[in-house]
Amino acid sequence: MPSPSCLLQGLSKEVSLAICSRDSEENYRWLQDHLENKMFHHTKVVVHPVYISNNANEFYKVAPRHDFAILYHTKKRGRVNVTNVTDSLYDQELRYLHDKLGKKSVVVVIDDLEESGDHDKNRIQSAQEDLHKYACNLFLFSTTDKNHINGQRRVQGGVADKLKALKKEIKTGRRKAKRRKSTKFPPNRKTRPAEPSDDHQ
Template identity: 55%
Template sequence: MTRIKVAICSRDSEENYNWLKDFLEKRMCRKTKIEVHPVYITNNTSQFYKEVSGYHFAILYHTKKRGRINITNVTDSLYDQELQHLSGKFGRNHVAVVVDDLESSDHREKEIIINGQPDLKKHAGEVFLFTERDKDSTEERLIEMRDKTMKSKLKALRKYIKKSKGRTFIFKRIKDKRDQNSAFHVCSRRMTAQENEGPGFTDLDLW
């Protein structure tokens, strides 16, 4: 069984996204085991960078219960540095953004959010929107997945996470190759500098 470790990163309480954690871990996957761990974001960025290491995939979660959709690129945005770090560490295709508790979650609303906050598209492979209505149902209804809209969104998120496992190997090879090239260029520059400097002369060599 494939095992994928997923970090849900947010400044919001775990209680807000327990429904998402529950589905990903227990009800949405059979052949793939998804382990979901909450990573609470504070103003201590170094601590966040440390805690988020060791995962295969990251979900940046934001709820409009805070009052605004101020994720990035706007005044008082909450996740500029964090989103950039996740993309740099895992690769853009290993990062998803979930925006929760919206009034609307259609394609038009998604375009408005992404166009107004372009770093979402730059640093995350997918953005998933959920409304209060999507979750406005009994626990039994959610378990049975009768809501087709909710089901299709969660299946899309699950599929995206599962695909990330294969992309991890490719991203690692690219990153390793870049590191090798960087090391090669540094070494080449040092050798060139030494050759340009020549063997060097002392006062005694002039006699």
């Protein structure tokens, strides 16, 4: 039977990622596809959709099992009401992800916006302060952004910068998760070969 350290080494190139949302999987299928099939070359990203129902029991049970979490919201609901506003949808859930996984392992994605620039990001974060308090980053995507991502050509410009930043956050969260696992299965003292890098993408 493989030793615990060998098991840990086998898991080192895989990221277990939860996309948590009150919205259907169809709304963020584009994001799941990009994460699993396009973002990394040498790291396997396993995405688990976690639906947040009104009682949220499944969310509270399942979400902490992952290495990294994306809290997803679409403006198709009509408003950008993630937290700190009237009828906000994710006050408790965002804080819970922060408390269980740590700030470095949580990001928020807001989708289907008309505008998704830095000015819009700053405006939303100023009005909904917990987005900065409990998540390491906020990513905004417009319908136009998604068309670029889903297109056949190489993504460039501001959209590419967002995806690169998201990739960086996931890699940081993955390293944090590896440290958590290593406390349960301490690695042996033999020097391990360096892992292949995804930085060339």
